[in-house]
Amino acid sequence: MTEHSRDPWLLTPGPLTTSATVKQAMLHDWGSRDHDFIAINARMRRRLVDLAGGEGTHVCVPIQGSGTFAVEAMISTLLPADGKLLVLINGAYGKRIAKICDYAGHAYTVIETPEDTPIDPTAVAAALARDSAITHVAAVQCETTSGVLNPLPEIAAAVAAAGRHLLVDAMSAFGALPLDVRQVPFDALAASSNKCLEGVPGMGFVIIRQAALEAAKGNAPSLSLDLHDQWQSMEKNGQWRFTPPIHVIVAFDQALTEHEAEGGVAGRGARYRENCRILIDGMRAMGFETLLPDRLQAPIIVTFHMPVDPQFHFETFYDSLRGRGYVIYPGKLTVADSFRIGCIGRLGATEIRGALEAVRATLAEMGVKSGAPAKAA
Template sequence: MTVRPAASETGDPLLLTPGPLTTSKAVKEVMVHDWGSRDQAFIDINQAVRDGVVKVAGGERTHTCVPMQGSGTFSVEAMITSFVPRDGKVLILVNGAYGKRAGKICDYHARAYVTYETPEDTPPSVEEIGRLLDEDKEITHVFAVHCETTSGILNPIKAIADMVQAKGRRLLVDSMSAFGALPIDAKSVHYDALAASSNKCLEGIPGMGFVVCRLSALAETEGNANALTLDLFDQWKSMEANKQWRFTPPIHVIVSLDQAIKEFFAEGGVEGRGGRYANNCRVLVEGMRDLGFETLLPDDLQAPIIITFHKPADANFHFETFYNMLAERGYLIYPGKLTVADSFRIGCIGRLHESHMQGAVDAVREVLREMGVSNCAPARAAE
């Protein structure tokens, strides 16, 4: 049986990636109109988005949402450079590309930092974090990635937050690929700031990030930023004064995110969205393992966001061919970016359901047959 090309409800290929993602028809359709950035109708939508994000975070009355133009990295950079004073020092937890990127941000902005690095398939030890904080009293902040999409690993963010709070330090979280799908309730996970994006688990489109900020901590950040456009304090004070952006807002992104947040709550919030993704992950992993593929991570470390698979050692397997043949069938996946293993990645977030994941597995089966790949075990297991 030949697998027919897959498509979203609007006829587009399915994006099995960590973002940008497949979005709903309604999220796309709301963007076909124009709004004035100073008009009350848009101002109300912008406020609804800010309030909705805070509700997702569980931070009503204690936190606020400060949106920023650009990709998620813009918001991470704004978070680090606004919350870490110029004489501060950051402990960066690294087990993938996004922890390393935080170090690069600190380099650019002359923020002192040290790193605690573990392999890409290994979460940080909470006890080691405590030891490092005890040894270096100059550390003021800890930066942690919630779900590191380099591998798909879920880091123990609640335990990290508890340790950082116990040691009297401040936590900054990159929850880019997890926010909205994995629990990180502000009432139980103590952080100063958390950065995320419109185009991940909230299922909006790219172009806007945001930082969920503890109000008491944000109030202390005036003067920290050394970039006008990335100054979260200034952005916050301006929005609180007149509900408007300091500079031209990404209007269509904001309007589509408003629609996406409505759909998020209609699905059941974090529990509903995360439950669908977890089922997508189960179907994908079980199907790929049945074909002989091996996952990089054990199930207890795997977040239901994006799955890293070892490349087969079979001489007939060529990733570019594999990718292109899946794309012809309507499934767009991601190459790997690991140093610990030769791999590729398949995402299970966005407007995807069980039937889409089963269709992807069926397409992989057909592509392998056409490529003449008979053994999907990686090199270490194939020897």
Template sequence: MKTLLLTPGPLTTSDATRAALNRDWGSRDGDFVAMSERVRARLAALAGVADTHEAVPVQGSGTFAVEAAIQTLLPRDGRLLVLVNGAYGRRMVEMAHRLGRAVTALEVAEDAAIDPAAVALVLAQDQAVTDVALVHCETTSGLLNPLEAIAGVVAAAGRGLMVDAMSSFGGVPIDGRAAPFKALMASANKGLEGVPGLGFVLVERQALRAARGTASSLSLDLHAQWQGFVANGQWRFTPPTQVVAALDAALDQLDAEGGVAGRHARYSANCRILVEGMARLGFETYVAPGLQAPVIVTFRPPAGDWFDFDEMYAWLHGRGIVIYPGKLTAEPSFRIGCIGAVGPDDMARAVAAIATFVAERRGVAAEPALARA
């Protein structure tokens, strides 16, 4: 029975994706160069921005891509407005501080969506703000922020929008024409169902051209990285060759599933089975249903002294099911992911296992309906 990584990433991967890791590639070889260019084009096309944006990959995790975008695309004399309702928004604020850039945070509660009207008000009051940063799906809680509405407000104010779409890209529809952005940051190992080691940024070509010399880092300079691809299709520094190959294979599988729409439908089914099954077991979701993304769900611990997360984690881990601790700042929680190469049957297996754990700890027999959840 396969191990289920029901986490924010790395995720459960398919046999086909893992098989793509088995070949060695020369980083300067023509076949690898062609594959890199193909992957870059496919990533831009997924957001409908192939005509206006470039996909610039970066070696490392998604956080590397976010930091590369901020330091390359935020003018040194600019100011970044970060919209914060979780840990990943706060991380962007810290990045800007570390880079010595001016930054302002508009922060709301972790179970509240960013209000586009509040963003419009800040932009009207602070003309020094040049760029706005938003986490699309705040993985802290699993909350989905209103990307299109916020993008419209930012565009109307004449500012640039940077979107951290780390856990949503590939699994939640994003249309760069309906939600215009200056940059979108994501990684291979979440909704795209690749493996860790590659982040990327979709950047407006005009913004890339204007960013020459802005970055303070050599290796995280998106303009220089892009120029390397323009010159000869090659990475400036050693690329994660097998990771690129696995992503190419994962993109084939995304296409076969019906694209982002098809994947979103599967993730939504996974999420529904999880939330409904956990509710029957007495677990309450942290995020309201209308704000919940079909990516990862945060649960509050149930009432009573019988429940211990570490105990449940170890119990599930011993049965090939890996979940995730919570990341909320205000209260205890834990998270279960809905993404990766898993389907409704896998989610039902996870819910059934949790039902057995709950029954054992409470000293009651598991209800048949829960055992089949």
């Protein structure tokens, strides 16, 4: 297949490359009140709860929109008016949670570390011990600003030991990295259809401890983002309150079937780890350096320092790779000038090696001798 006869490979944190069969699932129309669609929706919800190990304790409440809609709905529904949220920040998505609190008028405090530094669980425990007003803690499992993996099991243990409630933004990792409520206690996690589960954009979901959701009635200041009301409707008749993203859901159901066939979280995670290994080894061979040491790097997206070579211009680099059929991602850091390459989506070793060859060809075309960054002073 030539570079002009197919869609580009998306080496991004999402939206991302999907399988042909996921795309094909969207070629049909469904009625939102149709029995067959209601059955698909129910199956999707059960599968997601099972992936989180939440059978018997947790429920899944899907919601229209991007992952941020799900995160905002989770916070708005579960944080009571007299609650206070501790937000753990080491990147743009932790900052976004704080911004959600600003808009809604929620009381909150933060622990913030640099974008290349994981959250320290002992600092979380100390903050909870100091401030008895904190009722909930919000943590990002994998912060795609840098690709850093936060120590969520240790954070969850600190929150549970203090008798508080954990809310997890698992957007970039759910389905590829382990997150089982039987080992990592949480009240809720938010994720979306278009990340490691390899569906298409348009739907978020929150997996919530049922007892916490039952106690949250009346908390949400927004009708559209009220997960308790959405859940009650689905429990009553299996239907969404408002028009659902039907084609997204049907495609997602197919994506979940393919996820299961690949071996679930273990199988999907293994492919992504191999993608990440090949990518990092290949880029380092060209002189590029990763922002993170290997011990902190999640196999989701990798941040690379910009080369110091004066012939390197990121816009030219990006456009040339795009012309060769590979789309990467600009950097989002404040700590370093960088760009990012994703490891997720319907990609394997062949596609990653193809991307590396495109990088080599692009550097040669630009006259860049090495991808090495400037040396630290």
